[in-house]
Amino acid sequence: MITTFDFILIAQRDPAFMAQLKSAVRSHEGCELCTDIHRLTFDPKNQTISVTPNSPDSLLGRRVIPKKITYSALMKLLNGDWAHITSEEITDLSD
8 A cells, every 4th residue: 555645644633743734835944844654855946845755664664655746736635635636746756
């Protein structure tokens, strides 16, 4: 089972984490937020977030497929608006 987007489910159940995600999007500074299995790296210059495994050696970390998500797509995900995300807004993260 792919767990790349499970951080969205965490945010929907955890108001503090949701607030951290939204604050990171509004910030003009880059930052990283982590869950047990995700590392979320915010890039305000390019308005993107990189989703990678927090620990690539963990069993769950291997289920995180690295993705680059635009800030606009992240906000759609957080608001449950998955249907209006375009293929250009979520892409594979190249190494």
